[in-house]
Amino acid sequence: MPDPLLLPLADQPTAERADAARNREALLCAARRLVEEQGVAAVTMEAVAAAAGVGKGTVFRRFDSREGLMAAVLDFSETAWQASVISGPPPLGPGADPWDRLLAFGRSRLESTLVHADLIRAAGASGSRAAGAYSFAAMHVRHLLAALGVDGDLPILATALLAPLEIPILDQQLHSDGFDVERLLAGWEDLARRITGQVRAGR
Numbered sequence: 001m002p003d004p005l006l007l008p009l010a011d012q013p014t015a016e017r018a019d020a021a022r023n024r025e026a027l028l029c030a031a032r033r034l035v036e037e038q039g040v041a042a043v044t045m046e047a048v049a050a051a052a053g054v055g056k057g058t059v060f061r062r063f064d065s066r067e068g069l070m071a072a073v074l075d076f077s078e079t080a081w082q083a084s085v086i087s088g089p090p091p092l093g094p095g096a097d098p099w100d101r102l103l104a105f106g107r108s109r110l111e112s113t114l115v116h117a118d119l120i121r122a123a124g125a126s127g128s129r130a131a132g133a134y135s136f137a138a139m140h141v142r143h144l145l146a147a148l149g150v151d152g153d154l155p156i157l158a159t160a161l162l163a164p165l166e167i168p169i170l171d172q173q174l175h176s177d178g179f180d181v182e183r184l185l186a187g188w189e190d191l192a193r194r195i196t197g198q199v200r201a202g203r
Contacts, residue, residue, distance in 0.1 A: 023062065
């Protein structure tokens with residue numbers, strides 16, 4: 001089966017030479033390994049260069065900054081998550097009822113955000129994912145809302161469902177307001193039910 005066509009996570013780059021592409025992949029592999037082994041805070045451009053066996057200048061030429069490097073590492077995890085939505089097993093992937101898929105989406109997106117929270121913060125000062133990654137999630141939620149027969153302005157409703165799953169709001173609710181993850185999940189499901197008109201018993 002051919003690989004699924006995934007949406008771009010950012011503006012499409014110009015075509016790379018084969019050797020440049022190999023160098024970029026080696027640097028990303030080194031960065032991902034360091035993130036897994038040492039955590040995001042410990043990963044520097046110098047450490048990535050040493051792990052990949054290249055000069056620090058090479059890392060800066062490929063990614064411009066540490067933020068750019070972390071964004072590229074984040075894109076790798078986002079692409080894997082996109083694949084699970086597009087062609088993975090249900091209920092996150094195709095084959096399940098749209099309501100079940102929407103619930104699975106909320107849980108999965110929250111879990112992914114929490115797992116990659118430090119990486120998301122390091123990839124952008126706002127603590128937000130790349131525009132392409134957000135657009136993919138928004139399009140998927142709009143598709144599920146349409147499949148559920150939801151009336152109204154679907155892009156706005158999709159934004160209302162996505163916002164509680166992103167770092168700026170999660171940081172506020174988890175760290176400032178003292179909510180736990182179970183409360184966040186329950187609150188998100190309640191919001192999804194209100195938007196879609198799903199009832200708790202008998203649907």
